Amino acid sequence: MCQLLGMNCNVPTDICFSFEGFSQRGGATDEHRDGWGIAFFEGKGCRSFMDILPAVHSPVARLVQEYPIKSFNVIAHIRKATVGRVCLENTHPFVRELWGRYWIFAHNGDLKNFKLPSLADFCPVGETDSEKAFCLLLQQLKDRYPAGMPTLPALYQTLRTTAAEIATYGNFNFLLSNGKHLFAHASTQLSYIVRRHPFGHAHLVDKDMTVDFREVTTERDQVAVIATAPLTDNEFWTPIPSETLVAFQDGLPLISSSHT
Amino acid sequence: MCQLLGMNCNVPTDICFSFEGFSQRGGATDEHRDGWGIAFFEGKGCRSFMDILPAVHSPVARLVQEYPIKSFNVIAHIRKATVGRVCLENTHPFVRELWGRYWIFAHNGDLKNFKLPSLADFCPVGETDSEKAFCLLLQQLKDRYPAGMPTLPALYQTLRTTAAEIATYGNFNFLLSNGKHLFAHASTQLSYIVRRHPFGHAHLVDKDMTVDFREVTTERDQVAVIATAPLTDNEFWTPIPSETLVAFQDGLPLISSSHT
Numbered sequence: 001m002c003q004l005l006g007m008n009c010n011v012p013t014d015i016c017f018s019f020e021g022f023s024q025r026g027g028a029t030d031e032h033r034d035g036w037g038i039a040f041f042e043g044k045g046c047r048s049f050m051d052i053l054p055a056v057h058s059p060v061a062r063l064v065q066e067y068p069i070k071s072f073n074v075i076a077h078i079r080k081a082t083v084g085r086v087c088l089e090n091t092h093p094f095v096r097e098l099w100g101r102y103w104i105f106a107h108n109g110d111l112k113n114f115k116l117p118s119l120a121d122f123c124p125v126g127e128t129d130s131e132k133a134f135c136l137l138l139q140q141l142k143d144r145y146p147a148g149m150p151t152l153p154a155l156y157q158t159l160r161t162t163a164a165e166i167a168t169y170g171n172f173n174f175l176l177s178n179g180k181h182l183f184a185h186a187s188t189q190l191s192y193i194v195r196r197h198p199f200g201h202a203h204l205v206d207k208d209m210t211v212d213f214r215e216v217t218t219e220r221d222q223v224a225v226i227a228t229a230p231l232t233d234n235e236f237w238t239p240i241p242s243e244t245l246v247a248f249q250d251g252l253p254l255i256s257s258s259h260t
Numbered sequence: 261m262c263q264l265l266g267m268n269c270n271v272p273t274d275i276c277f278s279f280e281g282f283s284q285r286g287g288a289t290d291e292h293r294d295g296w297g298i299a300f301f302e303g304k305g306c307r308s309f310m311d312i313l314p315a316v317h318s319p320v321a322r323l324v325q326e327y328p329i330k331s332f333n334v335i336a337h338i339r340k341a342t343v344g345r346v347c348l349e350n351t352h353p354f355v356r357e358l359w360g361r362y363w364i365f366a367h368n369g370d371l372k373n374f375k376l377p378s379l380a381d382f383c384p385v386g387e388t389d390s391e392k393a394f395c396l397l398l399q400q401l402k403d404r405y406p407a408g409m410p411t412l413p414a415l416y417q418t419l420r421t422t423a424a425e426i427a428t429y430g431n432f433n434f435l436l437s438n439g440k441h442l443f444a445h446a447s448t449q450l451s452y453i454v455r456r457h458p459f460g461h462a463h464l465v466d467k468d469m470t471v472d473f474r475e476v477t478t479e480r481d482q483v484a485v486i487a488t489a490p491l492t493d494n495e496f497w498t499p500i501p502s503e504t505l506v507a508f509q510d511g512l513p514l515i516s517s518s519h520t
Contacts, residue, residue, distance in 0.1 A: 044385050045348025047310050063323045088305025096357060100383040121381055123360040125304050 002092070002108040003032055004190065005076040006175040006226040008182035010250035012042075012070035013223050017211045019076060020065055021204035021231045026055025026078040029206040034086045036061060038076035039093040039104040040069050041179040046102040050091045073177040077106035089126035093175075094134050096122060098142055099149045101178050105134040108228055109171025109187055130174075133166050137176065152181060152247060156255050159183055160245045164259035167243060175226060182248040184226045186240035192226040193237045194252060202232040222251030262352070262368040263292055264450065265336040266435040266486040268442035270510035272302075272330035273483050277462070277471045279336060280325055281491045284466035286315025286338040294346045296321065298336035299353040299364040300329050301439040306362040310351045333437040337366035349386035353435075354394050356382060358402055359409045361438050365394040368488055369431025369447055390434075393426050397436065412441060412507060416515050419443055420505045424519035427503060435486060442508040444486045446500035452486040453497045454512060462492040482511030 005022045007015050019038065027033045036058065037050030047069075051058040055078050077092035084090035092106035107130035114129050121142055122135035140162045145154065159176070163185045166172050173190050176183040184190055195202075197220070199213035226248070230237035240246055240256075247255040265282045267275050279298065287293045296318065297310030307329075311318040315338050337352035344350035352366035367390035374389050381402055382395035400422045401415065409415070419436070423445045426432050431447040444450055455462075457480070459473035486508070490497040500506055500516075507515040 042348045045351065047348060048307070049309070050307050059323060059327050063319060067319045088302045088307060091305065095355070097383060097385060100385055102385055123357060125357060125360055125362055 002080055003030070003078045003228040004106055004108050004173060004175050004226070006177070006182055006184060007071070007074040007223065008177070008248040008251055009072050009221070009223045011221050012072055013221070014068035014070050015074050015076070016065060016068050017202070017209070018225055018231050020209060021206040022076060022078070022227065023055040023061050023065065024206035026061070028056045032078040032080045034079040034081040035091045036076070036078040037091050037093050037106070038064055038074065039095060040071040041073040041102070041177065042069070042071055044101065044179060046095060046104060046179065048093060048095060048104070050088065052086055052088060052091060073179055073182050075104050075106050075175045075177055082110055083129050084127035087126070090128045092130060094131050096134070096138055098138050101149065103138060103176065103178050105137070105174060105176045106130070107133060108173040111166065111169040111172065114166065114169040133172065133174070136166065137162050149178070152249065153255065155181065156183070156245065156247045160257070160259055163245055164243070173228065180249065182226070183245060184240060184248065185245045186242060188242065189228055190226060190240045191230055191237040192224055192240065192246070192253065193230070193235055194222065194224045196222045196251070203234045205231060205233045224248050224251045224253065262337055262339045263290070263488040264366055264368050264433060264435050264486070266437070266442055266444060267331070267334040267483065268437070268508040268511055269332050269481070269483045271481050272332055273481070274328035274330050275334050276325060276328050277469070278485055278491055280469060281464035281466040282336060282338070282487065283315040283321050283325065286321070288316045289466040292338040292340045294339040294341040295351045296336070296338040297351050297353050297366070298324055298334065299355060300331040301333040301362070301437065302329070302331055304361065304439060306355060306364060306439065308353060308355060308364070310348065312346055312348060312351060333439055333442050335364050335366050335435045335437055342370055343389050344387035347386070350388045352390060354391050356394070356398055358398050361409065363398060363436065363438050365397070365434065365436045366390070367393060368433040371426065371429040371432065374426065374429040393432065393434070396426065397422050409438070412509065413515065415441065416443070416505065416507050420517070420519050423505055424503070433488065440509065442486070443505060444500060444508065445505045447502060449488050450486060450500045451490055451497040452484055452500065452506070452513065453490070453495055454482065454484045456482045456511070463494045465491055465493045484508045484511045484513065
Protein backbone atom coordinates (compact mmCIF):
# COMPACT_ATOMS: atom_id res chain seq x y z
CA MET A 1 0.00 0.00 0.00
CA CYS A 2 1.10 3.53 -0.70
CA GLN A 3 0.26 6.90 0.78
CA LEU A 4 -1.60 9.77 -0.85
CA LEU A 5 -1.60 13.51 -0.20
CA GLY A 6 -3.72 16.10 -2.00
CA MET A 7 -4.51 19.78 -1.64
CA ASN A 8 -7.26 21.90 -3.23
CA CYS A 9 -7.55 25.63 -2.39
CA ASN A 10 -9.23 28.88 -3.33
CA VAL A 11 -5.92 30.79 -3.15
CA PRO A 12 -2.47 29.59 -4.28
CA THR A 13 -1.03 27.86 -1.24
CA ASP A 14 2.25 26.10 -0.61
CA ILE A 15 2.23 22.54 0.66
CA CYS A 16 5.59 22.67 2.47
CA PHE A 17 4.17 21.97 5.97
CA SER A 18 2.03 18.99 4.93
CA PHE A 19 4.74 17.61 2.64
CA GLU A 20 7.28 17.85 5.48
CA GLY A 21 5.20 15.43 7.55
CA PHE A 22 4.08 13.32 4.59
CA SER A 23 7.60 12.74 3.27
CA GLN A 24 8.66 11.30 6.66
CA ARG A 25 6.46 8.33 5.78
CA GLY A 26 8.77 7.64 2.83
CA GLY A 27 11.33 5.70 4.83
CA ALA A 28 11.39 7.34 8.29
CA THR A 29 8.08 6.98 10.17
CA ASP A 30 6.72 4.43 7.71
CA GLU A 31 7.94 1.89 5.18
CA HIS A 32 7.07 3.52 1.83
CA ARG A 33 10.58 3.51 0.41
CA ASP A 34 10.00 2.75 -3.28
CA GLY A 35 9.96 6.23 -4.70
CA TRP A 36 7.69 9.22 -4.46
CA GLY A 37 6.29 12.03 -6.58
CA ILE A 38 4.39 15.30 -6.38
CA ALA A 39 2.63 17.32 -9.08
CA PHE A 40 1.63 20.98 -8.80
CA PHE A 41 -0.76 22.91 -10.99
CA GLU A 42 0.32 26.48 -11.62
CA GLY A 43 -2.28 28.12 -13.85
CA LYS A 44 -3.03 25.61 -16.60
CA GLY A 45 0.55 24.42 -16.38
CA CYS A 46 1.67 21.53 -14.28
CA ARG A 47 5.05 20.45 -13.00
CA SER A 48 5.90 17.28 -11.23
CA PHE A 49 8.88 16.18 -9.20
CA MET A 50 9.60 12.54 -8.62
CA ASP A 51 12.37 10.20 -7.58
CA ILE A 52 12.91 6.50 -7.13
CA LEU A 53 14.92 7.18 -3.97
CA PRO A 54 13.02 7.12 -0.64
CA ALA A 55 11.52 10.55 0.05
CA VAL A 56 13.60 10.98 3.21
CA HIS A 57 16.85 10.57 1.23
CA SER A 58 15.88 12.29 -2.01
CA PRO A 59 17.58 15.58 -2.99
CA VAL A 60 14.48 16.31 -5.09
CA ALA A 61 12.23 15.93 -2.02
CA ARG A 62 14.51 18.30 -0.13
CA LEU A 63 14.04 20.87 -2.90
CA VAL A 64 10.24 20.52 -2.68
CA GLN A 65 10.34 20.96 1.12
CA GLU A 66 12.48 24.09 0.86
CA TYR A 67 11.08 25.75 -2.27
CA PRO A 68 7.55 27.00 -1.61
CA ILE A 69 5.59 26.43 -4.83
CA LYS A 70 2.15 28.02 -4.56
CA SER A 71 -0.61 26.06 -6.20
CA PHE A 72 -4.40 25.61 -6.25
CA ASN A 73 -4.12 21.83 -6.70
CA VAL A 74 -1.41 19.41 -5.65
CA ILE A 75 -1.20 15.62 -5.59
CA ALA A 76 1.64 13.67 -3.95
CA HIS A 77 2.32 9.97 -3.52
CA ILE A 78 4.88 7.80 -1.76
CA ARG A 79 5.17 4.27 -2.99
CA LYS A 80 5.52 0.84 -1.49
CA ALA A 81 5.81 -1.25 -4.62
CA THR A 82 3.34 -4.13 -4.95
CA VAL A 83 2.72 -4.35 -8.71
CA GLY A 84 5.49 -3.12 -11.03
CA ARG A 85 9.22 -2.58 -10.51
CA VAL A 86 10.73 0.40 -8.72
CA CYS A 87 11.38 2.64 -11.70
CA LEU A 88 10.40 6.05 -12.92
CA GLU A 89 7.64 4.92 -15.30
CA ASN A 90 5.86 3.26 -12.35
CA THR A 91 6.14 6.32 -10.11
CA HIS A 92 3.02 8.37 -9.35
CA PRO A 93 1.54 10.92 -9.96
CA PHE A 94 0.86 10.17 -13.63
CA VAL A 95 0.13 13.06 -16.00
CA ARG A 96 -1.87 13.11 -19.23
CA GLU A 97 -3.59 15.76 -21.36
CA LEU A 98 -7.34 15.72 -22.07
CA TRP A 99 -9.44 18.57 -23.54
CA GLY A 100 -6.41 20.88 -23.54
CA ARG A 101 -5.88 20.41 -19.80
CA TYR A 102 -3.41 18.36 -17.83
CA TRP A 103 -4.82 15.71 -15.51
CA ILE A 104 -2.80 14.24 -12.64
CA PHE A 105 -3.52 11.00 -10.80
CA ALA A 106 -2.17 8.94 -7.92
CA HIS A 107 -3.51 5.69 -6.47
CA ASN A 108 -3.19 3.68 -3.29
CA GLY A 109 -4.34 0.07 -3.33
CA ASP A 110 -4.18 -3.12 -5.37
CA LEU A 111 -6.42 -3.99 -8.29
CA LYS A 112 -6.38 -7.76 -8.77
CA ASN A 113 -6.70 -9.16 -12.30
CA PHE A 114 -7.56 -5.74 -13.68
CA LYS A 115 -7.14 -6.08 -17.44
CA LEU A 116 -7.31 -2.92 -19.48
CA PRO A 117 -9.30 -3.13 -22.71
CA SER A 118 -7.48 -1.61 -25.69
CA LEU A 119 -8.15 2.13 -25.47
CA ALA A 120 -8.24 4.55 -28.40
CA ASP A 121 -6.48 7.47 -26.78
CA PHE A 122 -4.65 6.61 -23.57
CA CYS A 123 -2.01 3.93 -23.26
CA PRO A 124 -0.03 3.08 -20.11
CA VAL A 125 3.75 3.60 -20.29
CA GLY A 126 4.61 1.62 -17.15
CA GLU A 127 3.40 -1.64 -15.62
CA THR A 128 1.17 -0.52 -12.75
CA ASP A 129 -2.54 -1.20 -12.34
CA SER A 130 -2.74 2.41 -11.20
CA GLU A 131 -1.73 3.87 -14.55
CA LYS A 132 -4.14 1.49 -16.30
CA ALA A 133 -6.98 2.72 -14.09
CA PHE A 134 -6.02 6.34 -14.82
CA CYS A 135 -6.07 5.67 -18.58
CA LEU A 136 -9.54 4.10 -18.29
CA LEU A 137 -10.92 7.03 -16.26
CA LEU A 138 -9.70 9.49 -18.90
CA GLN A 139 -10.90 7.39 -21.83
CA GLN A 140 -14.39 7.15 -20.33
CA LEU A 141 -14.46 10.91 -19.87
CA LYS A 142 -13.31 11.52 -23.43
CA ASP A 143 -15.76 9.00 -24.90
CA ARG A 144 -18.66 10.47 -22.93
CA TYR A 145 -17.77 14.12 -23.66
CA PRO A 146 -15.80 14.23 -26.92
CA ALA A 147 -16.43 17.95 -27.47
CA GLY A 148 -14.74 19.22 -24.32
CA MET A 149 -14.91 19.39 -20.55
CA PRO A 150 -18.48 19.30 -19.22
CA THR A 151 -19.80 20.75 -15.94
CA LEU A 152 -18.57 19.47 -12.59
CA PRO A 153 -21.72 17.37 -11.92
CA ALA A 154 -21.34 15.68 -15.32
CA LEU A 155 -17.61 15.03 -14.75
CA TYR A 156 -18.42 13.70 -11.29
CA GLN A 157 -21.08 11.31 -12.57
CA THR A 158 -18.83 9.71 -15.19
CA LEU A 159 -15.91 9.44 -12.78
CA ARG A 160 -18.06 7.89 -10.06
CA THR A 161 -19.49 5.29 -12.44
CA THR A 162 -16.04 4.35 -13.77
CA ALA A 163 -14.50 4.35 -10.29
CA ALA A 164 -17.24 1.98 -9.10
CA GLU A 165 -16.44 -0.44 -11.95
CA ILE A 166 -12.69 -0.34 -11.31
CA ALA A 167 -13.21 -0.69 -7.53
CA THR A 168 -14.75 -4.13 -8.08
CA TYR A 169 -11.14 -5.30 -8.74
CA GLY A 170 -9.78 -4.19 -5.36
CA ASN A 171 -8.78 -1.19 -3.30
CA PHE A 172 -9.09 1.97 -5.29
CA ASN A 173 -8.17 4.96 -3.14
CA PHE A 174 -7.18 7.69 -5.59
CA LEU A 175 -6.70 11.41 -6.10
CA LEU A 176 -7.32 13.01 -9.51
CA SER A 177 -7.12 16.67 -10.49
CA ASN A 178 -7.58 18.71 -13.65
CA GLY A 179 -6.19 21.89 -12.09
CA LYS A 180 -9.64 23.18 -11.11
CA HIS A 181 -11.28 20.26 -9.35
CA LEU A 182 -9.74 17.58 -7.18
CA PHE A 183 -11.53 14.23 -6.95
CA ALA A 184 -10.85 11.92 -4.01
CA HIS A 185 -12.13 8.34 -4.06
CA ALA A 186 -11.91 6.13 -0.98
CA SER A 187 -12.11 2.37 -0.90
CA THR A 188 -10.46 1.79 2.45
CA GLN A 189 -8.57 4.78 3.80
CA LEU A 190 -8.67 8.48 2.96
CA SER A 191 -9.42 11.50 5.18
CA TYR A 192 -9.63 15.22 4.64
CA ILE A 193 -9.63 18.46 6.54
CA VAL A 194 -10.86 21.89 5.44
CA ARG A 195 -8.91 24.74 6.98
CA ARG A 196 -10.67 28.12 6.91
CA HIS A 197 -11.29 31.17 9.11
CA PRO A 198 -10.79 31.20 12.07
CA PHE A 199 -7.43 29.50 11.54
CA GLY A 200 -5.49 27.91 14.36
CA HIS A 201 -2.22 26.08 14.69
CA ALA A 202 -1.47 22.54 13.59
CA HIS A 203 1.06 19.99 14.81
CA LEU A 204 2.40 17.19 12.61
CA VAL A 205 1.98 13.51 13.51
CA ASP A 206 5.23 12.45 11.83
CA LYS A 207 7.58 15.17 13.06
CA ASP A 208 7.57 17.53 16.02
CA MET A 209 6.68 20.60 14.01
CA THR A 210 3.90 23.17 14.45
CA VAL A 211 2.61 25.92 12.17
CA ASP A 212 0.33 28.80 13.12
CA PHE A 213 -1.89 29.28 10.08
CA ARG A 214 -3.07 32.69 11.39
CA GLU A 215 0.31 34.08 10.38
CA VAL A 216 0.10 32.98 6.75
CA THR A 217 -3.60 33.25 5.81
CA THR A 218 -6.38 35.77 5.16
CA GLU A 219 -10.02 35.50 6.26
CA ARG A 220 -11.25 34.23 2.92
CA ASP A 221 -8.70 31.42 2.42
CA GLN A 222 -10.04 27.89 2.15
CA VAL A 223 -7.68 24.95 1.92
CA ALA A 224 -8.70 21.30 1.77
CA VAL A 225 -6.00 18.73 2.51
CA ILE A 226 -6.66 15.06 1.76
CA ALA A 227 -4.40 12.25 3.01
CA THR A 228 -4.36 8.49 3.48
CA ALA A 229 -3.94 9.04 7.23
CA PRO A 230 -4.30 12.37 9.11
CA LEU A 231 -1.11 14.43 9.00
CA THR A 232 -1.79 16.41 12.19
CA ASP A 233 -2.70 15.25 15.69
CA ASN A 234 -4.56 18.30 17.02
CA GLU A 235 -7.16 18.84 14.29
CA PHE A 236 -10.30 16.97 13.30
CA TRP A 237 -9.95 15.03 10.02
CA THR A 238 -13.07 13.67 8.29
CA PRO A 239 -12.78 10.07 7.05
CA ILE A 240 -14.19 9.59 3.53
CA PRO A 241 -16.59 6.64 3.69
CA SER A 242 -15.77 3.52 1.72
CA GLU A 243 -16.67 3.53 -2.00
CA THR A 244 -17.31 7.28 -1.99
CA LEU A 245 -16.14 9.91 -4.45
CA VAL A 246 -15.72 13.48 -3.19
CA ALA A 247 -15.28 16.43 -5.58
CA PHE A 248 -13.38 19.41 -4.16
CA GLN A 249 -13.35 22.88 -5.65
CA ASP A 250 -12.02 26.14 -4.16
CA GLY A 251 -11.01 24.31 -0.99
CA LEU A 252 -14.43 22.81 -0.23
CA PRO A 253 -16.03 19.38 -0.75
CA LEU A 254 -18.84 20.20 -3.20
CA ILE A 255 -20.24 16.81 -4.16
CA SER A 256 -19.94 13.58 -2.25
CA SER A 257 -21.81 10.35 -2.66
CA SER A 258 -21.32 6.65 -2.31
CA HIS A 259 -21.73 4.22 -5.20
CA THR A 260 -22.62 1.24 -3.04
CA MET B 261 14.52 33.16 -29.94
CA CYS B 262 15.26 30.48 -27.41
CA GLN B 263 18.09 28.03 -26.92
CA LEU B 264 18.01 24.26 -27.22
CA LEU B 265 20.16 21.53 -25.73
CA GLY B 266 19.82 17.80 -26.38
CA MET B 267 21.76 14.65 -25.58
CA ASN B 268 21.50 11.13 -27.02
CA CYS B 269 23.84 8.35 -25.81
CA ASN B 270 24.53 4.63 -25.86
CA VAL B 271 25.16 4.55 -22.10
CA PRO B 272 23.32 6.49 -19.38
CA THR B 273 25.18 9.77 -19.10
CA ASP B 274 24.70 12.83 -16.94
CA ILE B 275 24.36 16.22 -18.58
CA CYS B 276 25.73 18.27 -15.67
CA PHE B 277 28.72 19.71 -17.59
CA SER B 278 26.73 20.77 -20.67
CA PHE B 279 23.83 22.08 -18.57
CA GLU B 280 26.25 24.13 -16.46
CA GLY B 281 27.30 26.07 -19.56
CA PHE B 282 23.86 26.07 -21.15
CA SER B 283 22.09 27.45 -18.08
CA GLN B 284 24.44 30.47 -18.07
CA ARG B 285 22.60 31.57 -21.20
CA GLY B 286 19.44 31.86 -19.12
CA GLY B 287 20.19 35.34 -17.83
CA ALA B 288 24.00 35.50 -17.42
CA THR B 289 25.87 35.18 -20.76
CA ASP B 290 22.69 35.62 -22.80
CA GLU B 291 19.22 37.12 -22.52
CA HIS B 292 16.97 34.05 -22.29
CA ARG B 293 15.35 34.94 -18.98
CA ASP B 294 11.76 33.76 -19.46
CA GLY B 295 11.93 30.34 -17.88
CA TRP B 296 13.63 27.07 -18.72
CA GLY B 297 13.01 23.35 -18.59
CA ILE B 298 14.76 20.01 -18.95
CA ALA B 299 13.34 16.52 -19.44
CA PHE B 300 15.23 13.26 -18.83
CA PHE B 301 14.28 9.78 -19.97
CA GLU B 302 15.10 7.10 -17.43
CA GLY B 303 14.04 3.75 -18.87
CA LYS B 304 10.57 4.31 -20.33
CA GLY B 305 9.92 6.86 -17.61
CA CYS B 306 10.49 10.54 -18.02
CA ARG B 307 10.87 13.36 -15.56
CA SER B 308 11.06 17.02 -16.29
CA PHE B 309 12.15 19.99 -14.25
CA MET B 310 11.07 23.47 -15.18
CA ASP B 311 10.77 26.95 -13.78
CA ILE B 312 9.57 30.35 -14.88
CA LEU B 313 12.52 31.97 -13.10
CA PRO B 314 15.67 32.61 -15.16
CA ALA B 315 17.86 29.50 -15.15
CA VAL B 316 20.72 31.37 -13.42
CA HIS B 317 18.45 32.23 -10.45
CA SER B 318 16.33 29.08 -10.27
CA PRO B 319 16.67 26.73 -7.26
CA VAL B 320 15.37 23.96 -9.56
CA ALA B 321 18.20 24.62 -12.05
CA ARG B 322 20.69 24.46 -9.19
CA LEU B 323 19.31 21.03 -8.26
CA VAL B 324 19.73 19.81 -11.86
CA GLN B 325 23.33 21.09 -11.96
CA GLU B 326 24.20 19.36 -8.70
CA TYR B 327 22.21 16.11 -8.95
CA PRO B 328 23.69 13.89 -11.68
CA ILE B 329 20.72 12.18 -13.37
CA LYS B 330 21.96 9.57 -15.84
CA SER B 331 19.92 9.32 -19.00
CA PHE B 332 20.04 8.08 -22.60
CA ASN B 333 18.02 11.03 -23.87
CA VAL B 334 17.70 14.57 -22.55
CA ILE B 335 16.14 17.74 -23.95
CA ALA B 336 16.52 21.18 -22.37
CA HIS B 337 15.30 24.63 -23.35
CA ILE B 338 15.72 28.18 -22.12
CA ARG B 339 13.12 30.63 -23.22
CA LYS B 340 13.00 34.16 -24.47
CA ALA B 341 9.27 34.67 -24.79
CA THR B 342 7.99 35.82 -28.18
CA VAL B 343 4.57 34.16 -28.46
CA GLY B 344 2.73 33.35 -25.22
CA ARG B 345 3.06 34.70 -21.69
CA VAL B 346 5.80 33.67 -19.25
CA CYS B 347 3.99 30.90 -17.41
CA LEU B 348 4.39 27.22 -16.76
CA GLU B 349 2.04 25.99 -19.49
CA ASN B 350 4.17 27.82 -22.07
CA THR B 351 7.46 26.42 -20.77
CA HIS B 352 9.30 23.76 -22.81
CA PRO B 353 9.95 20.82 -23.00
CA PHE B 354 6.41 19.61 -23.57
CA VAL B 355 5.55 16.00 -22.78
CA ARG B 356 2.84 13.75 -24.25
CA GLU B 357 2.20 10.01 -24.48
CA LEU B 358 1.90 8.17 -27.82
CA TRP B 359 1.97 4.37 -28.37
CA GLY B 360 2.65 3.79 -24.66
CA ARG B 361 5.79 5.96 -24.76
CA TYR B 362 6.46 9.48 -23.58
CA TRP B 363 7.57 11.99 -26.18
CA ILE B 364 9.35 15.22 -25.28
CA PHE B 365 9.72 18.29 -27.45
CA ALA B 366 11.33 21.72 -27.39
CA HIS B 367 11.39 24.39 -30.10
CA ASN B 368 13.38 27.47 -30.95
CA GLY B 369 11.94 29.88 -33.50
CA ASP B 370 8.75 31.67 -34.49
CA LEU B 371 5.96 30.20 -36.59
CA LYS B 372 3.94 33.05 -38.08
CA ASN B 373 0.20 32.56 -38.59
CA PHE B 374 0.48 28.88 -37.81
CA LYS B 375 -3.10 27.74 -37.20
CA LEU B 376 -3.60 24.27 -35.83
CA PRO B 377 -6.41 22.27 -37.39
CA SER B 378 -8.63 20.55 -34.82
CA LEU B 379 -6.80 17.34 -33.90
CA ALA B 380 -8.42 14.14 -32.67
CA ASP B 381 -5.90 13.20 -30.02
CA PHE B 382 -3.53 16.00 -29.04
CA CYS B 383 -4.64 19.41 -27.83
CA PRO B 384 -2.35 22.24 -26.71
CA VAL B 385 -2.64 23.33 -23.06
CA GLY B 386 -0.71 26.60 -23.42
CA GLU B 387 -0.59 29.36 -26.03
CA THR B 388 2.68 28.72 -27.85
CA ASP B 389 3.12 27.90 -31.53
CA SER B 390 5.67 25.37 -30.30
CA GLU B 391 3.17 23.21 -28.45
CA LYS B 392 0.81 23.39 -31.46
CA ALA B 393 3.59 22.13 -33.72
CA PHE B 394 4.37 19.31 -31.26
CA CYS B 395 0.71 18.25 -31.23
CA LEU B 396 0.63 18.19 -35.03
CA LEU B 397 3.82 16.10 -35.26
CA LEU B 398 2.37 13.51 -32.87
CA GLN B 399 -1.06 13.48 -34.53
CA GLN B 400 0.53 12.84 -37.94
CA LEU B 401 2.55 9.96 -36.48
CA LYS B 402 -0.53 8.47 -34.83
CA ASP B 403 -2.68 8.87 -37.95
CA ARG B 404 -0.02 7.28 -40.16
CA TYR B 405 0.77 4.41 -37.75
CA PRO B 406 -2.32 3.78 -35.59
CA ALA B 407 -1.18 0.29 -34.55
CA GLY B 408 2.04 1.29 -32.81
CA MET B 409 5.54 2.66 -33.27
CA PRO B 410 7.03 1.81 -36.66
CA THR B 411 10.72 1.47 -37.57
CA LEU B 412 13.10 4.42 -37.34
CA PRO B 413 13.12 5.07 -41.13
CA ALA B 414 9.31 5.17 -41.15
CA LEU B 415 9.19 7.49 -38.12
CA TYR B 416 11.82 9.67 -39.74
CA GLN B 417 9.92 9.95 -43.01
CA THR B 418 6.66 11.08 -41.38
CA LEU B 419 8.45 13.53 -39.11
CA ARG B 420 10.45 15.02 -41.97
CA THR B 421 7.36 15.52 -44.11
CA THR B 422 5.42 17.16 -41.25
CA ALA B 423 8.42 19.27 -40.21
CA ALA B 424 8.75 20.53 -43.79
CA GLU B 425 5.10 21.61 -43.79
CA ILE B 426 5.37 23.37 -40.43
CA ALA B 427 8.68 25.02 -41.42
CA THR B 428 6.88 26.92 -44.19
CA TYR B 429 5.46 29.10 -41.35
CA GLY B 430 8.84 30.18 -40.02
CA ASN B 431 11.87 29.06 -38.05
CA PHE B 432 11.44 25.53 -36.81
CA ASN B 433 14.54 24.42 -34.95
CA PHE B 434 13.38 21.62 -32.68
CA LEU B 435 14.44 18.59 -30.63
CA LEU B 436 12.10 15.63 -30.19
CA SER B 437 12.72 12.35 -28.37
CA ASN B 438 10.78 9.18 -27.61
CA GLY B 439 13.39 7.86 -25.18
CA LYS B 440 15.14 5.80 -27.84
CA HIS B 441 15.65 8.20 -30.73
CA LEU B 442 16.35 11.90 -30.69
CA PHE B 443 15.31 13.94 -33.72
CA ALA B 444 16.93 17.33 -34.36
CA HIS B 445 15.50 19.65 -37.02
CA ALA B 446 17.33 22.81 -38.04
CA SER B 447 15.85 25.80 -39.81
CA THR B 448 18.46 28.36 -38.88
CA GLN B 449 20.77 27.32 -36.08
CA LEU B 450 21.57 23.94 -34.53
CA SER B 451 24.91 22.12 -34.16
CA TYR B 452 26.02 18.80 -32.75
CA ILE B 453 29.08 16.99 -31.59
CA VAL B 454 29.64 13.25 -31.14
CA ARG B 455 32.04 12.41 -28.35
CA ARG B 456 33.58 8.92 -28.51
CA HIS B 457 36.89 7.15 -28.00
CA PRO B 458 39.54 8.57 -27.86
CA PHE B 459 38.01 11.13 -25.48
CA GLY B 460 39.70 14.39 -24.66
CA HIS B 461 38.95 17.39 -22.52
CA ALA B 462 36.38 20.08 -23.21
CA HIS B 463 36.17 23.71 -22.13
CA LEU B 464 32.87 25.60 -21.85
CA VAL B 465 32.18 28.75 -23.86
CA ASP B 466 29.91 30.27 -21.20
CA LYS B 467 31.96 29.59 -18.07
CA ASP B 468 35.63 28.93 -17.38
CA MET B 469 35.17 25.24 -16.70
CA THR B 470 36.92 22.19 -18.17
CA VAL B 471 36.14 18.49 -17.97
CA ASP B 472 38.42 15.61 -18.92
CA PHE B 473 36.08 13.00 -20.41
CA ARG B 474 38.80 10.31 -20.21
CA GLU B 475 38.16 10.19 -16.46
CA VAL B 476 34.45 9.46 -16.75
CA THR B 477 34.06 7.29 -19.88
CA THR B 478 34.80 3.84 -21.27
CA GLU B 479 36.03 2.98 -24.79
CA ARG B 480 32.59 2.10 -26.10
CA ASP B 481 30.73 5.22 -24.91
CA GLN B 482 29.12 7.39 -27.58
CA VAL B 483 27.45 10.66 -26.65
CA ALA B 484 25.87 13.10 -29.08
CA VAL B 485 25.20 16.62 -27.79
CA ILE B 486 23.06 18.97 -29.85
CA ALA B 487 22.79 22.70 -29.10
CA THR B 488 21.62 25.95 -30.68
CA ALA B 489 25.20 27.24 -30.45
CA PRO B 490 28.33 25.21 -29.57
CA LEU B 491 28.79 24.84 -25.82
CA THR B 492 32.57 24.28 -25.92
CA ASP B 493 35.33 26.32 -27.57
CA ASN B 494 37.99 23.64 -28.11
CA GLU B 495 35.99 20.97 -29.98
CA PHE B 496 34.59 20.75 -33.50
CA TRP B 497 30.80 21.08 -33.66
CA THR B 498 28.97 20.14 -36.87
CA PRO B 499 26.32 22.64 -37.98
CA ILE B 500 23.08 20.96 -39.11
CA PRO B 501 22.20 22.40 -42.53
CA SER B 502 19.04 24.45 -42.91
CA GLU B 503 15.77 22.48 -43.33
CA THR B 504 17.41 19.21 -42.35
CA LEU B 505 16.19 16.55 -39.95
CA VAL B 506 18.79 14.37 -38.20
CA ALA B 507 17.83 11.19 -36.33
CA PHE B 508 20.18 10.17 -33.51
CA GLN B 509 20.29 6.75 -31.87
CA ASP B 510 22.87 5.34 -29.45
CA GLY B 511 24.87 8.56 -29.64
CA LEU B 512 25.25 8.64 -33.43
CA PRO B 513 23.50 10.51 -36.25
CA LEU B 514 21.90 7.65 -38.22
CA ILE B 515 19.74 9.39 -40.79
CA SER B 516 20.06 12.92 -42.07
CA SER B 517 18.52 14.58 -45.05
CA SER B 518 17.24 17.90 -46.19
CA HIS B 519 13.65 18.48 -47.28
CA THR B 520 14.41 21.40 -49.54
